[in-house]
Amino acid sequence: MKLSKCANGHFYDSDKYPECPYCNTDLLKDHAIVREGEAEPPAAAAQAAAPAGPVTGWLVVLDGPARGRDLRLGIGRSFLGLDDAGAPVTLSADAPLSARQAVVVYDAEKNSFVLLPGSSQELCYLGEEAVLAPSPLIGGETLRLGGAALTFVPLCGGAFHW
Numbered sequence: 001m002k003l004s005k006c007a008n009g010h011f012y013d014s015d016k017y018p019e020c021p022y023c024n025t026d027l028l029k030d031h032a033i034v035r036e037g038e039a040e041p042p043a044a045a046a047q048a049a050a051p052a053g054p055v056t057g058w059l060v061v062l063d064g065p066a067r068g069r070d071l072r073l074g075i076g077r078s079f080l081g082l083d084d085a086g087a088p089v090t091l092s093a094d095a096p097l098s099a100r101q102a103v104v105v106y107d108a109e110k111n112s113f114v115l116l117p118g119s120s121q122e123l124c125y126l127g128e129e130a131v132l133a134p135s136p137l138i139g140g141e142t143l144r145l146g147g148a149a150l151t152f153v154p155l156c157g158g159a160f161h162w
Contacts, residue, residue: 049092051078054162056106057113057154061088064148071150073113075162078104080118082146101145102131104152111161113137113154122146 001013006020051074059071059080066087071080079091081099091099102124103116115126115135123130125144139154156162 049079049090049095051075051090056156056162057104057152059088059104059143059150059152062142062149062151064088064146066148073104073106075106075108078106080104080124080143080145081120082122082148086146086148088145088148088150102143104137106156108156108162111157113152113157115141115143 002015003011004014004020005011006023008020008023010020010022012020012022051072053075055072056075057073059073061067061069061071064087065085069087071078071088071090073090077093079093079095079100080102081089081091081095082101083089097119099120100118101120101122102118105114105116106112107114113136115124115131115137117131117133118124122145125131126135126141137152137154138157139152141152143150143152
């Protein structure tokens with residue numbers, strides 16, 4: 001995809017359109033003009049997110065889909081959800097609210113972690129209790145999202161912090 005900007009300030013894919021489709025709306029109607037090319041990879045990979053800044057801890061999948069995989073946590077908010085296969089993933093900040101089942105927050109000023117409820121209808125569990133209010137995390141706790149169990153492993157929070 002080659003992002004271009006027209007004279008009127010519109011951004012468009014110049015690999016797909018010979019000129020701005022917002023200025024020349026006939027381009028959107030005439031499918032013969034649209035250049036065919038290799039399809040881009042599915043958006044599912046774009047939804048998985050790397051942590052902001054350095055790694056501050058991990059969630060390791062103990063049971064369920066993606067068993068043995070780790071989810072990296074960063075400074076600030078790390079949104080948690082499930083992918084299409086039901087495996088836990090960290091989500092990008094622009095992921096739909098309905099996909100966010102929980103949020104792990106690392107507060108760099110206080111050098112501490114907190115687990116928050118997500119905005120999805122699905123619940124996250126800390127131990128046997130549903131996460132309905134902020135809950136501090138110190139390490140070794142078990143979280144459950146969907147059919148997966150995860151354990152929290154902090155890097156920061158004790159003597160070490162970035």
